[in-house]
Amino acid sequence: MSAESRFLTLLRLLANDPAAQELRDDVAVLPVGGARLILTSDTMVEGIHYLPTDPPADIGWKLAAVNLSDLAAKGAKPLGCLLNYALSGDDAWDAAFLEGLGEALERHAMPLLGGDTVKMPEGSARSYSLTAIGEATGPVPVRGGARAGDRLYLTGPVGDAGAGLDLLRADPAAAGPLVDACRRPRPRLAEGALLAPHVSAMMDVSDGLLIDTARLAEASGLAVTIDHVPLSRALEKARGASTAVQIAAARAGDDYELLFTLPAGVKPPLRAIPVGRMERGSGLTLKIDGTIMPLPDRLGWEHG
Amino acid sequence: MSAESRFLTLLRLLANDPAAQELRDDVAVLPVGGARLILTSDTMVEGIHYLPTDPPADIGWKLAAVNLSDLAAKGAKPLGCLLNYALSGDDAWDAAFLEGLGEALERHAMPLLGGDTVKMPEGSARSYSLTAIGEATGPVPVRGGARAGDRLYLTGPVGDAGAGLDLLRADPAAAGPLVDACRRPRPRLAEGALLAPHVSAMMDVSDGLLIDTARLAEASGLAVTIDHVPLSRALEKARGASTAVQIAAARAGDDYELLFTLPAGVKPPLRAIPVGRMERGSGLTLKIDGTIMPLPDRLGWEHG
Incomplete structure (x- = not known):
């Protein structure tokens, strides 16, 4: 059993709300005020999910795309997203990342609504998370x-x-x-x-x-x-x-x-x-x- | 102007949906199906927002608390949250983190609904993000x-x-x-x-x-x-x-x-x-x- 599997077992004990679907799907389905929200979040880590030499615009695009793909699998309409961003220390790199992210968000009509920006200690791998919120437009496939x-x-x-x-x-x-x-x-x-x-x-x-x-x-x-x-x-x-x-x-x-x-x-x-x-x-x-x-x-x- | 301020200026160009409130508040306010969602996300970085020697249960508690505090400032009721977690490589540490997080979530009736778990490259500072979703119960103070x-x-x-x-x-x-x-x-x-x-x-x-x-x-x-x-x-x-x-x-x-x-x-x-x-x-x-x-x-x- 991998470290992630063991952690997931512990997480399931915490995630006991029906909306969490026992964490057995890629998304949560949360009923709110007559709507059903589709919630998903993905993290990309430097050196694990992308190479430090990858063009930053493509990394930004991909972070949006992987979350949008989870909404797509539920037939959901994107409502918005929140970005957790680790500054690179290189303004041009950060700007290019945002440009690629922005292209993907605009193309798929998913507004950026908020998030958090942090600095990492010198020498640390950076990571980025995006949390996407969609709305079910009909039956939600499982x-x-x-x-x-x-x-x-x-x-x-x-x-x-x-x-x-x-x-x-x-x-x-x-x-x-x-x-x-x-x-x-x-x-x-x-x-x-x-x-x-x-x-x-x-x-x-x-x-x-x-x-x-x-x-x-x-x-x-x-x-x-x-x-x-x-x-x-x-x-x-x-x-x-x-x-x-x-x-x-x-x-x-x-x-x-x-x-x-x-x-x-x-x-x-x-x-x-x-x-x-x-x-x-x-x-x-x-x-x-x-x-x-x-x-x-x-x-x-x-x-x- | 700090790197974060420069980045925020770029982010604002992207975050042009009214729900984002020009990123000038701690939260986004998103109307969905008759409800108003209050959305917030905070990241905690090892060596920046907490010390590597801090008890993991307290780090988990604090990650939940800082997000819940953003909901509190809007008079919002917590609906749920998504966790982006970087595995520590130490099962007991991870379990203690979840225990503290879980205590804070349970105390404040905020269900854990999903998220993503990743590994970081060896020697990297870890970071954790929580994205909280609340519902406005009346006027939303600014x-x-x-x-x-x-x-x-x-x-x-x-x-x-x-x-x-x-x-x-x-x-x-x-x-x-x-x-x-x-x-x-x-x-x-x-x-x-x-x-x-x-x-x-x-x-x-x-x-x-x-x-x-x-x-x-x-x-x-x-x-x-x-x-x-x-x-x-x-x-x-x-x-x-x-x-x-x-x-x-x-x-x-x-x-x-x-x-x-x-x-x-x-x-x-x-x-x-x-x-x-x-x-x-x-x-x-x-x-x-x-x-x-x-x-x-x-x-x-x-x-x-």
Whole structure:
């Protein structure tokens, strides 16, 4: 059991309000004055969630995007956010961070409402938190709502962001669509709002298709088979579509597509890619070109 | 202009939603579905806002208390909070932090609803953020609502927490009421809710009586004279009530009493201590025993 898992166990004892949903989802759902608030918060740490050499505007963008993606998975409309910011000691860096954050907030109509700014002691890694507040516009999908027989879908291909990160690790000046996918992920807010009234379960794919699908299945008390790993043209062009490339794409994180389930025979209300099906039982099966694959030791990005 | 002031200037360009109140208050006020949410967030950094040797339960308590105090100053009812936590690498430390946090949350009926837990790179200072969500129960007082002729009040004495910090700096094993005031500040939620419908202006005293009074006056476009610095019995017993002790108490932070104004002739709806009056003009005057004092170079705790 990791330190984070042990801490989460203690946190659950504290978070005993129904709105906290036992901390088993990415968000809290808080009823207030006839509305249902959707609450989420993410922290990004220098050296852990981003590299000190990353462009600050992209770090700011990503902090907004990861929180907006959690709202998207609930079909929520962004209402506003609060920023906890650690000053860098470099005004130009701070200004660029805010510029990227501001672009993402403006693009997705999420006002910045407040927060706190601090200095860190010399030499410390910095960290940034954003807390996003959204409002449910209809039914709020959960991870654990899938039923046996449901089909599993993605709103888009996976693996681009992971491939972009590989490119950047080899050459910090790399550019192109894979690098863009890594640095400027796009939260699927419009898709989430369209899907929310129809899906039986939904979540965003932040840690990787394999691990997030396993989580959706576990929360639903079901088994799941993934029989298709959708790749983008950009990724196929760069790396081909071998079994190894597909497995790498299924393990890669930071794509922020939406993963959802619908009963067999129900057509998705938007263009979506069928990737598998839910079944009675438990566990994850990965088929590539019809063949069951041994699962990698590490399914994706596991926190802690 | 400090780095924080420069950053705040940039932030204000982004935070152009009316709910953000130009970031000139400690909270945002967001109307949602017939309710008005009160939103605030505070970050505590190791080595800046607390000492690495402080008991973790007290750090957890204080993180909750400082956010609850911001809600108190708006007369708001706590609805819930989200925690951004940096794991310490020491399970017992983390558990003790949560125990203190949980005590403060339970005492003030603020449920923990979610958040994020991260690891920091080896050797980094850790930081913790809490974002609190409250609901306005009536009129929401602002800092800038005082009028000329209004009387200025405090809900209690000042200087205890600062004196407690001095004791702890001299001896980390120090104990007693002054140390308690420093480590376990009590947010004035009941007082705030009682006062909110009556006051012309209100804020909590987090950075010190002098500096926070100057802020209230500036926001109200007025001058202010403080003619009384109330001391607790514990502080008088420990240090006496000399002019120097009174000035130190007026500069000390972390007391979290409420500072508010009422028109002359209006009796406060609870026991409160008259400490001064608002006047036409600008600037802060400090009188001790009827004599105008030169203001100290540093009025209190200034961020950044």
